[in-house]
Amino acid sequence: MDKFFTSVQLDEELCKGCINCIKRCPTQAIRVRNGKACITKKFCIDCGECIRICPHHAKKATYDPLSVMNDYEYTVALPAPSLYGQFNNLDDVNIVLTALKRMGFDDVYEVSGAAELVSEMSRKYVEKHKEKWPIVSTACPSIIRLIRVRFPNLLDHLLPIQAPVDLAAAVARQQAMEKTGLSTDKIGIIFISPCPAKVSAVKTPLGIDKSNVDAVLAIKDVYPVLLGFMKEAVDHIEDLSISGKIGVGWGNCGGEASGLLTDNYLAADGIENVIRVLEDLEDEKFSNLTFIELNACSAGCVGGVLTVENPYVAKVKIKRMIKYMPVAMNHLPKKEELQKAYLSINPFWTSRVEYEPVFKLGDNLKEGIEKMSLVEDYIKKFPGLDCGACGAPTCQALAEDIVRGVAKEKDCIYILKQKIHKISDEFSELE
Amino acid sequence: MKMDFMGVHHIMTDRITLNYEVSAEDFTRAGEASSDVKKKLKQMGVEPSTITKVAIAMYEGEINMVIHAQGGQINVVISPDEVLMKLADRGPGINDIEKAMEAGFSTAPDNIRALGFGAGMGLPNMKKYSDEMQIETEIGKGTTVTMKVFLS
Structure with a gap:
C-alpha cells in the first residue's frame, strides 16, 4: 500500500x-x-x-458498504463515541449498542471503552515524560499526517499510544476468537466511523504495523438503519456498555485532554486553528503546558464529514448524556475480564513516525535555494490576486508548481492576457 | 551562469534575499516574517532543528521591534552556508547592551507585560538560538541586530 x-x-x-x-x-x-x-x-x-x-x-x-457485514462469519461493531451524539434524547447508550446487535452484528465493543484505557495510560506516560512536554495527542489520523509532512520538529512530542479504535479492535478480535474459536480471518472487526481519515489509518497505519480493524462503515450510512432498530431495542435493552464519562467524552473536542485529569492542557479543533497551534508550538511559544489535544474537525470527532448531526449540536448531546455517567468504567469489577485482555496487548506504538519532506523543492540545500529563488522571481511576475483561475490556490503555489515542472507560466490568465494584448497591438500596427 | 528554465531566463543564484516590513504595535501580525522564513527554509530542505533556531531567534527579534521600536525592516539572506538576519528598527536605541542581554531584564511597559510579552528573554534568546549575533545601536536613532545561523 x-x-x-x-x-x-x-x-x-x-x-x-x-x-x-x-x-x-x-x-x-x-x-x-x-x-x-x-x-x-x-x-x-x-x-x-x-x-x-x-x-x-x-x-x-472511500469507506465500506453496509454489506461488508456479510463477508465474515462473526462480526463485532466498534461504535465511535461520536455516534452517540447523533440521536435525540438518548439517555442510555445501551439502546444504540443493542440496536447494533439487532442490526446484524454478533457483538459490540465500544471504542469509548478502549479510550478510557488510553486515557489511563496517557496519564502515566505524560507524567513520566516531562522532557516531551507538551505531549501532542495522536488519536486524530489527520493530525499525525499533518505533523509528519509539515512539522518535523514536533514528531518527538507525539503521544506514542495507539488510538482507541485500534486498541478496541485488538481486544475485540482477541475476545471474539476466544468466544467463538474461529480463526482470525473469519472475524470481522467493523468500525463505525465519523471520518474518512480513519479509513486511511486502517489501510496505512502510522506508529503501528497493522490495524485490527477489518472494515470501516460511515456513521451516516449506519444511522438511518439503526434508528429503526433502536425503537425495537428500547424494550429489550442489553447491558453492553463498557465506558463512562471519560470514554464517551472523547467524541468531543477537549474530551481526551480532560481525561488526563490535569488543567495544563490546550485543546484545539478545526484544521486551521490546529495549524496555528502547531506553528506556535514549533516556535516554543507555550510554557507550562503538559498536553495538547488536536482535532482536525470543528468540535472534535462529532464534526467528522461522515456524521449527520450538526457538530455543535452533537457536542451538546454528548455533554448532556455523560452528565450522570460514572467517571470511567475500566476499573469496575465486571470489567475484570477486559482488564486481562488489555494486559496481553501492547498499547504502545511499535515504530516511530518519520518526517516526510514532501514540500521540499530540491534534493539538496543548494538546489533548494536555487529553486526557491526561481519561485520568488515568478511571484514578482504574477498579479498576486490568488484568483485560482490557473488551477492553483495562490500565485505562490503556481510559482512553486512551475518550478516543480508541473505547470506553465501561461497558466496564469493575467500573463496570458498581457501576451494577447501584445499580439493584438502588433497586429494593429500591421494595418 | 544563465539557464533556460521553462522559458524564463534566470540568473542562477546560490543565495536568496527576503525583505520584510515590520509594523509598529501590531501584535496580531508579529511573527509573520519569521513564519514565512520558516516555511521557505522547510521547502529548501534545511535541517528541521536548524529551522527552529532561525525561527525562534527571528521571532524574538520581530517581537522586540513591535514592543520597543516603531517597527522596522528585516532582511534575510539564505545561502548554503548560513542564514543571515538583519533586523533594523527605528526605536529608541539600547542604553546598556550588557544589561539588556541579561536574562529577565526588561524595559517593557506594564501593558505589554500584561499581554504576556516583555519577560526579558528577547535578546538572551536571540543570542542563545543564533550562532553569531551583533548589535549596533544609537540612542534616539535605532538598533540593528545582525544574527547568523550556520547551515553546514
Missing part, C-alpha cells in the same frame, strides 16, 4: 473544475487541471475539508 494513501477521491463526472476545494485545502494539495480537480496524494492529510466544501459533491470518501 502506498504510504501516501488517502481516502478522499474525486467523482470526475460531478467535478465542475471550480476553485472551492483548492482554496479550502489546508496543505494546498489540490489543483484543477484540464477542468478537473486532482489531489496530490503525498500532500493530502485526509482532513476532509474538500468533501465539506465541494458544492457539487464531487469529493467522496
